[in-house]
Amino acid sequence: MSAEPAATKNHDLARRFLDFSINLKRLFRGIVVQSNRSLSEERYRSLLCLLKMEEAGLSELSERLSISASSLCIMLGKLEEEGLVERHRSSKDRRQVHYSCTAKGRERVNAAQEELLEQLASQFQGLSADQRDRLLKGLNEIESVLASLGTTSFEE
Secondary structure, eight states: OOOOOHHHHHHHHHHHHHHHHHHHHHHHHHHHHHHTOSOOHHHHHHHHHHHHHSSEEHHHHHHHHTOOHHHHHHHHHHHHHTTSEEEEEOSSOTTOEEEEEOHHHHHHHHHHHHHHHHHHHHHHTTSOHHHHHHHHHHHHHHHHHHHHTTOOOTTO
């Protein structure tokens, strides 16, 4: 019996990872829908990222969020109209525009995050202590492997 080629194993791993990512996104979207927030997943992620970064330029934010600069620019314009984001010129280079969360944006993202955390925590209530421990260990392992592949954490 011959060993399975590494390329086949890598392909199978890639397929499994893709399936896992899609299922995780479905779970998150379902929770977002249940929360009845006015923030879509992309708007929530954008505001949360701005909140963590304090201030960012369009290209930096676009790269961090994996959203095209043109789509992000439109979204940021709408968030600015709603008073959730403010844009300002860089003091070093007036051609550069930077974005940051307003107090209202900070309130909205914190409220949305708390609601999402509550919704997600309720999903985990049916798990046994052993299942929760295994899930946490698995998440830590996935994060560690992704870091070894050069993927930066959302927190960074």
